[in-house]
Amino acid sequence: MSPDSLPASDAPGRRKRGAVYSPLYKQIKRLLLESLRRGEWKPAAAIPSELELASRFQVSQGTVRKAIDELAAENLLVRRQGKGTYVATHHEPRSQYRFLRLRADDGTVATAHSRFVDCRRMRAPAEIAARLGLKTGANVVFVRRLLRIASAPVVLDEIWLPGRMFRGLNFERLAAYTGPLYGLFETEFGVPMIRADEHLRAVAADERSAGLLQVPPGTPLLLVERVSYTYGDRPVEVRRGLCVTREHYYHNMLT
Amino acid sequence: MSPDSLPASDAPGRRKRGAVYSPLYKQIKRLLLESLRRGEWKPAAAIPSELELASRFQVSQGTVRKAIDELAAENLLVRRQGKGTYVATHHEPRSQYRFLRLRADDGTVATAHSRFVDCRRMRAPAEIAARLGLKTGANVVFVRRLLRIASAPVVLDEIWLPGRMFRGLNFERLAAYTGPLYGLFETEFGVPMIRADEHLRAVAADERSAGLLQVPPGTPLLLVERVSYTYGDRPVEVRRGLCVTREHYYHNMLT
DNA sequence: TAGTGGTCTAGACCACATA
DNA sequence: ATGTGGTCTAGACCACTAG
Numbered sequence: 395m396s397p398d399s400l401p402a403s404d405a406p407g408r409r410k411r412g413a414v415y416s417p418l419y420k421q422i423k424r425l426l427l428e429s430l431r432r433g434e435w436k437p438a439a440a441i442p443s444e445l446e447l448a449s450r451f452q453v454s455q456g457t458v459r460k461a462i463d464e465l466a467a468e469n470l471l472v473r474r475q476g477k478g479t480y481v482a483t484h485h486e487p488r489s490q491y492r493f494l495r496l497r498a499d500d501g502t503v504a505t506a507h508s509r510f511v512d513c514r515r516m517r518a519p520a521e522i523a524a525r526l527g528l529k530t531g532a533n534v535v536f537v538r539r540l541l542r543i544a545s546a547p548v549v550l551d552e553i554w555l556p557g558r559m560f561r562g563l564n565f566e567r568l569a570a571y572t573g574p575l576y577g578l579f580e581t582e583f584g585v586p587m588i589r590a591d592e593h594l595r596a597v598a599a600d601e602r603s604a605g606l607l608q609v610p611p612g613t614p615l616l617l618v619e620r621v622s623y624t625y626g627d628r629p630v631e632v633r634r635g636l637c638v639t640r641e642h643y644y645h646n647m648l649t
Numbered sequence: 650m651s652p653d654s655l656p657a658s659d660a661p662g663r664r665k666r667g668a669v670y671s672p673l674y675k676q677i678k679r680l681l682l683e684s685l686r687r688g689e690w691k692p693a694a695a696i697p698s699e700l701e702l703a704s705r706f707q708v709s710q711g712t713v714r715k716a717i718d719e720l721a722a723e724n725l726l727v728r729r730q731g732k733g734t735y736v737a738t739h740h741e742p743r744s745q746y747r748f749l750r751l752r753a754d755d756g757t758v759a760t761a762h763s764r765f766v767d768c769r770r771m772r773a774p775a776e777i778a779a780r781l782g783l784k785t786g787a788n789v790v791f792v793r794r795l796l797r798i799a800s801a802p803v804v805l806d807e808i809w810l811p812g813r814m815f816r817g818l819n820f821e822r823l824a825a826y827t828g829p830l831y832g833l834f835e836t837e838f839g840v841p842m843i844r845a846d847e848h849l850r851a852v853a854a855d856e857r858s859a860g861l862l863q864v865p866p867g868t869p870l871l872l873v874e875r876v877s878y879t880y881g882d883r884p885v886e887v888r889r890g891l892c893v894t895r896e897h898y899y900h901n902m903l904t
Numbered sequence: 905t906a907g908t909g910g911t912c913t914a915g916a917c918c919a920c921a922t923a
Numbered sequence: 924a925t926g927t928g929g930t931c932t933a934g935a936c937c938a939c940t941a942g
Contacts, residue, residue, distance in 0.1 A: 730908075
């Protein structure tokens with residue numbers, strides 16, 4: 395990207411005047427975000443050094459730093475002193491459990507084992523379609539899986555994904571893959587998950603879920619409804635998780 | 650606080666060398682935190698300007714800024730351009746719902762009405778005492794209250810507080826007080842809550858809770874176990890909330 | 905008009921990783 | 924030895940608030 399990417403109208407002092415005011419580092423941040431969205435720098439890859447970006451955008455290193463600081467605070471980039479700045483990936487252990495808030499009673503982050511129960515393509519029900527920004531009846535991939543911790547089933551997930559973005563995703567590929575699901579999405583389908591919204595409720599286990607989770611029907615379960623987003627706030631996953639919270643809990647820190 | 654507060658051993662370049670390395674701004678941050686902990690600046694009050702702090706600590710404005718930046722990111726301080734930097738308080742609307750993650754189905758943050766059903770002093774059960782860092786049997790204040798949204802009971806809270814820190818807290822004072830509970834704690838007892846840990850589970854309503862929440866016994870409820878902390882990571886509140894999630898959900902955002 | 909936080913720069917130097 | 928991120932400074936100027 396050339397320096398010309400900075401709108402010419404911003405040339406004098408490079409500030410937007412009038413309607414809205416946007417500091418230089420916010421504009422740089424937007425440019426970096428755009429490069430990430432376009433896939434110019436893939437997950438796990440290094441982005442150019444601060445000095446190089448500074449000369450590319452014709453600003454000082456400090457201004458680039460501030461832009462990167464914010465992206466790092468949002469977990470989109472990872473800084474490594476002495477090495478460089480990298481695009482976040484769901485493959486490293488540190489990012490791996492970013493979206494998993496389930497803990498064992500003793501506080502440990504138990505290692506979960508995925509067992510896929512189902513994977514098929516279907517027409518999106520109205521509610522799922524709405525959340526994914528698709529038309530009702532659009533093609534979606536439906537996945538059902540069981541998360542086991544220490545061999546006991548703990549979570550039953552139902553997942554809906556836009557069919558167009560996940561061409562070729564099927565039961566065999568899921569079963570063959572070891573590692574985090576979002577790692578697969580990112581590597582195989584070029585869809586990095588960067589944010590998720592969760593709605594939690596308590597519900598009673600129905601017959602089917604109870605059977606899969608090996609608990610009596612009617613058992614209180616923690617329902618976690620998630621919508622995940624990729625760059626540009628595009629929703630790309632709807633997930634309904636049913637959790638047995640007899641020996642586990644959902645952890646959250648308020649600040 | 651005089652500049653001498655900076656350890657003399659740090660004088661050359663003011664860096665800690667050897668065992669651990671701690672940048673200047675982290676040391677400044679620690680000093681500011683200490684002033685907050687000591688109550689030198691009360692909630693809602695303004696702290697000295699950046700320039701004044703810089704001259705006080707004999708560092709540049711930029712270094713003070715970086716320290717304040719981190720404290721603001723942790724919601725301990727609030728910056729207001731053109732006015733100053735203020736100590737966070739639970740009295741302003743913006744901080745008011747910081748610790749309340751319950752939303753109505755339509756996404757709105759419903760205004761909750763508190764109705765206190767119980768307040769008495771008791772000896773701390775072992776588990777509560779452990780979480781509060783007290784000895785079993787230590788004096789604690791026990792509070793039970795019902796949170797109503799649009800006149801329907803939605804949350805039943807049970808709260809334990811260290812007796813020594815909350816002298817004089819009784820049913821009458823609770824009932825007379827309008828506004829957020831943490832505002833009361835901060836103003837009347839000098840205990841600002843700055844962080845909380847929550848553990849969520851799904852449980853079945855027992856007879857008593859079901860009665861108060863006006864749901865059938867056995868109804869799945871969201872159990873929210875919270876431990877709140879004040880400065881220095883001191884635990885000062887244990888709370889058990891039972892939420893009816895028929896028309897409300899617990900909201901969480903993952904980044 | 906004065907004071908406060910917010911932005912931006914240029915340059916020096918430090919800590920860390922790698923070759 | 925080199926290159927990267929991380930810290931710190933001094934100073935200029937901008938945006939915002941309030942007397």
